[in-house]
Amino acid sequence: MAGMILPDAEWRRRPGLDRLVAALGEARFVGGSVRDTLLGLSVADIDIATPLAPETVIARLKEADIRCVPTGLKHGTVTAVLSDGPVEVTTLRRDVDTDGRRATVAFTDDWREDAARRDFTINALYADPLSGEVFDYFGGLADLAARHIRFIGDPLARIAEDHLRILRFFRFLARFGDAADPGGLDACTARARDLMALSRERIADELLKLLVAKDAVRVVTLMIERGIFVPVLPEITSAERLATLAGREAASDTPPNAIRRLAALLPVDAAVAESVGARLKLSNAQRQRLIRAATPETGEVAKALGFRIGTEQATDVLLLSARDLGDVRDLRDWEPPQLPIGGGAIVARGVKAGPDVARLLGVVRDRWVAEGFPGAARVEQLADAAVAEALGAT
Structure with a gap:
């Protein structure tokens, strides 16, 4: 003792x-x-x-x-x-x-x-x-x-006391364990439906911690095989994309992220991600990140994507796609630049203040992004061209 x-x-x-x-x-x-x-x-x-x-x-x-x-x-x-x-x-x-x-x-x-x-x-x-x-x-x-994860005493009794221990069993297995106690594993399998009685916040807290544990892929695969997710997250049916994502994170030296990994367990469908995020009562920021990560990748240039949706979410999209990992590394220390001109520059070129200014500024921004964020001199040329086209059209 x-x-x-x-x-x-x-x-x-x-x-x-x-x-x-x-x-x-x-x-x-x-x-x-x-x-x-x-x-x-x-x-x-x-x-x-x-x-x-x-x-x-x-x-x-x-x-x-x-x-x-x-x-x-x-x-x-x-x-x-x-x-x-x-x-x-x-x-x-x-x-x-x-x-x-x-x-x-x-x-x-x-x-x-x-x-x-x-x-x-x-x-x-x-x-x-x-x-x-x-x-x-x-x-x-x-x-x-x-590295053996074992309940104290009767596993069924421990689970009856606190149903969250089902998820904790797998989280500790993913973080510390080489082997799960067979009796504990069978008890978690038999009582998986007990998870339905828990608040979704408690489920989300345990799940997100599990997903970034060192052995998450193996343990999530085991949980799927044992039907643990079926009562509360039936959308999770395969760990293949999670395994691919974990490999890409490691190969690009990108720290794992729980929301990104949750997205890898769901269908590539923003509506499903929105439903799961709401069910788990994730924060607004977490829900938006999950939905964005579940949106199909469009082939947009990495830095253009990072400028449009932010480097954090762009990294999620790229890692969850089949894109070259160089794109991920390109975003690592990159700070999206600010467009060197504002609406005043459009007005100074003869455009009346109003919605046309914002529209033309958007045209300039899109062309600036498409050209790879050139410097102020080139932006002035882009503004000249956009305004000339607009005035010429009228």
């Missing part, structure tokens, strides 16, 4: 953390910070578990002059605000009642009982802040060494 020592890591020297630990007296690091440190990964979020009641935690932090926010008192969580970021402090707890979406908890002073309510063995690892001693109640260290 114990014996391993948590390696030293930069996050353990975060300013104020030692003072927080001293104020609590009884505390252990838990979850992702322990897991990721053991894997040699960087740590962003720090969680601390303690047998102290939330009210006691608040009192001790105030006494130590540490700002705290009661972010989730009902579930025993207090956020300590340190200079380098927040640290969540949560009282040990056990589940009293669950309905697959939320839990009612009771506080406890039993570390094993707290560990037993967590989802996977690799997430139920604790470490003493001072000695670094690691506490493992359910074989998480062995599973971590084997």
Whole structure:
């Protein structure tokens, strides 16, 4: 159960953390910070578990002059605000009642009982802040060494407590796992329809995190084979385009993007993308990016495309197409230029202020883009020609 020592890591020297630990007296690091440190990964979020009641935690932090926010008192969580970021402090707890979406908890002073309510063995690892001693109640260290994703206890019971654990199982498999526990995989398959009871925001949050994990292609393929998407995202039927996209991202040194990868899982159809974006309650910016990425590629010159829709979305379109990856690299550090003239230049050439000015400025812009964004002298010539044509026509 114990014996391993948590390696030293930069996050353990975060300013104020030692003072927080001293104020609590009884505390252990838990979850992702322990897991990721053991894997040699960087740590962003720090969680601390303690047998102290939330009210006691608040009192001790105030006494130590540490700002705290009661972010989730009902579930025993207090956020300590340190200079380098927040640290969540949560009282040990056990589940009293669950309905697959939320839990009612009771506080406890039993570390094993707290560990037993967590989802996977690799997430139920604790470490003493001072000695670094690691506490493992359910074989998480062995599973971590084997890159084995396994539920704590009965997988069906864990899923019944929180249906989101189905997606978390696959996300952790894509991020950390070489092997999925067969019992856990079968339980997720059997209970896939439980995902329908979850808010679409929670589903989207887990899915988008999964899609940028290092082994996303293999795991999404497994999810499709197991019918996991059918209840909530039946549009996802193949991972072939995702596999192609992931290869093109890697070959062009482009970081993966979750919305781009979601687009690769959907039909090339803006209406389908719009429907999925709305169903998942994505932000307006995410929806527009998804819809744009699902629009068929037209063969437009890369920089012209980048000027028209923005380099970020143009990169999505190019990566999702069969275009040469040189086009993607061309956009990497390119800033779309500003047209060197404005409407005043059109008026100065004898065009009456009004809609004709905007129309002619558009003509100049289109020709400027088509010629590859030439300098101001050439733009003046383009403006002369556009105005002459317009005046000549009248």
